[in-house]
Amino acid sequence: xxxxxxxxxxxxxxxxxxxxxxxxxxxxxxxxxxxxxxxxxxxxxxxxxxxxxxxxxxxxxxxxxxxxxxxxxxxxxxxxxxxxxxxxxxxxxxxxxxxxxxxxxxxxxxxxxxxxxxxxxxxxxxxxxxxxxxxxxxxxxxxxxxxxxxxxxxxxxxxxxxxxxxxxxxxxxxxxxxxxxxxxxxxxxxxxxxxxxxxxxxxxxxxxxxxxxxxxxxxxxxxxxxxxxxxxxxxxxxxxxxxxxxxxxxxxxxxxxxxxxxxxxxxxxxxxxxxxxxxxxxxxxxxxxxxxxxxxxxxxxxxxxxxxxxxxxxxxxxxxxxxxxxxxxxxxxxxxxxxxxxx
Ligand SMILES: Nc1ncnc2c1ncn2[C@@H]1O[C@H](COP(=O)(O)OP(=O)(O)O)[C@@H](O)[C@H]1O
Ligand SMILES: [Mg+2]
Numbered sequence: 001x002x003x004x005x006x007x008x009x010x011x012x013x014x015x016x017x018x019x020x021x022x023x024x025x026x027x028x029x030x031x032x033x034x035x036x037x038x039x040x041x042x043x044x045x046x047x048x049x050x051x052x053x054x055x056x057x058x059x060x061x062x063x064x065x066x067x068x069x070x071x072x073x074x075x076x077x078x079x080x081x082x083x084x085x086x087x088x089x090x091x092x093x094x095x096x097x098x099x100x101x102x103x104x105x106x107x108x109x110x111x112x113x114x115x116x117x118x119x120x121x122x123x124x125x126x127x128x129x130x131x132x133x134x135x136x137x138x139x140x141x142x143x144x145x146x147x148x149x150x151x152x153x154x155x156x157x158x159x160x161x162x163x164x165x166x167x168x169x170x171x172x173x174x175x176x177x178x179x180x181x182x183x184x185x186x187x188x189x190x191x192x193x194x195x196x197x198x199x200x201x202x203x204x205x206x207x208x209x210x211x212x213x214x215x216x217x218x219x220x221x222x223x224x225x226x227x228x229x230x231x232x233x234x235x236x237x238x239x240x241x242x243x244x245x246x247x248x249x250x251x252x253x254x255x256x257x258x259x260x261x262x263x264x265x266x267x268x269x270x271x272x273x274x275x276x277x278x279x280x281x282x283x284x285x286x287x288x289x290x291x292x293x294x295x296x297x298x299x300x301x302x303x304x305x306x307x308x309x310x311x312x313x314x315x316x317x318x319x320x321x322x323x324x325x326x327x328x329x330x331x332x333x334x335x336x337x338x339x340x341x342x343x
Contacts, residue, residue: 037110038153045152045295046184049083050161051332053217054178057191058201060169063222066190066298068166069097073309075322076119080161083114085151086125086166087178089144095127099305103128111156118310124155139276145177152181179212186332187215189289193223194276202277206284217331218289220324221277225268227293227316232259239263243277265315268293287331290324292317 014271055068065088072084086094095101095115103115105128114122126147130178157163163182168172179185188209192202209216230247232240241261249255249269257265281288295317309318 024108034110038095038149038252040308041111042149042153042181042320045157045160045163046182048159049157049163051186052163052165052167052182052184053186053332054167054175054188054214055191056167056175056188056205056212057198058171059192059198061190062169062198062310063292063298064169064191065093065166066095066302067095067220067222067292068164069307070292070309070321071189071325072117072121072162072164072319073119073307074318074325075162076121077309077313081159081165082121083116083122083124083160083163085163085165086123086127087151087174089126089147090168092125092127092130093302094123094125094166096305098123098307099310101127105129108156110154112150112154113156118307120246122157122160126151141173145173148177149181153256157286163313166205174230175208176212179214185214187217189330190219190286190326191222191278192219192277194270195219196276199276199280202280203284204332206286216284217328218287218288219277219281220289221291223294224277224291225270226291227266227268227295228255228257229264230257231262231264231268285328289331290320292324294322300338 051160055064055071057064065086068084076082084094084098086092095103095117098117098121100123103274105115105124112124114124117123124296136162143240156259168323175188188205190202190209192231194196206216206219217335228247232243232245234240241264242261243259245257245259245265247255247257247267248264255267255269257267259265262291277291278288293316295315296313297307297312298317303309308315309321314320
């Protein structure tokens with residue numbers, strides 16, 4: 001066709017290559033369009049989402065996914081619109097933790113619609129796309145990075161106040177790809193446990209964030225201590241109120257506890273080193289967001305899909321998350337205060 005900007009051959013023009021060339025060109029064009037659409041959506045997501053942050057740790061098993069889901073649920077309970085992106089494509093576990101495993105993702109007009117978790121949190125995870133969760137998936141570098149871009153650009157995230165991104169442990173490729181796709185990233189939240197090795201690894205994560213010019217929004221210290229709870233009563237069954245009592249701790253250790261006006265008490269037993277996360281944050285000149293207790297309910301919740309915050313919205317873990325979120329919001333709203341360093 002005269003004047004056509006793309007077609008150099010028309011079907012049956014005698015060179016015997018016409019139809020194939022056309023198909024090839026069509027496929028190339030479709031691919032280019034798709035890339036363009038993805039890029040446009042990424043730009044829109046980049047501009048539209050109120051705040052975006054990544055949850056990182058140097059070490060696996062310190063509670064990154066627990067913290068990412070907890071922050072998402074705490075923000076959503078406050079009425080915020082939250083998206084949660086599970087970048088752990090080899091071992092995705094956020095859907096299980098949120099009780100939405102096995103959800104069939106809905107695709108419309110080339111866009112993937114996220115699964116909806118508790119409190120309306122929108123979730124995208126490779127777990128929804130893997131047929132057999134017990135079969136390991138091996139991703140080569142470029143394919144993995146392409147999948148991450150799709151997760152960002154081909155998803156109908158809709159209107160979001162927060163986008164939280166959870167990562168596999170100790171990697172640098174994935175966070176880099178994500179920040180390239182979403183350059184207005186607010187920063188990173190670093191999760192650590194109070195043992196020396198985890199703290200050392202969290203220092204590496206802080207340095208990593210600094211080298212890619214991302215502010216550290218704060219450090220969360222997970223599994224700080226074990227909370228013992230109980231109620232104290234007199235032999236006649238009446239409550240021992242507003243008193244200091246002594247209870248027997250591990251290895252016969254005596255622990256003092258204070259009872260409230262109903263006779264209830266709770267004490268926190270340190271599991272690892274006391275205040276390690278806090279001093280590591282101070283030493284690295286980044287904000288400390290708070291600690292989470294060791295809570296067996298978190299493990300149970302992860303296994304049976306009822307998140308601790310959903311099961312016990314007023315419990316100590318939900319409360320700890322709430323105070324972490326409050327500090328995080330403060331740091332997000334005023335990133336120059338609180339010693340956030342951008343180098
Ligand atoms: N504060 C906590 N108390 C008790 N168990 C926890 C706590 N935080 C995490 N866990 C458990 O530790 C394991 C690892 O947590 P996870 O969030 O998957 O870590 P990561 O994402 O860093 O690998 C999970 O079984 C989880 O239920
Ligand atoms: Mg994880």
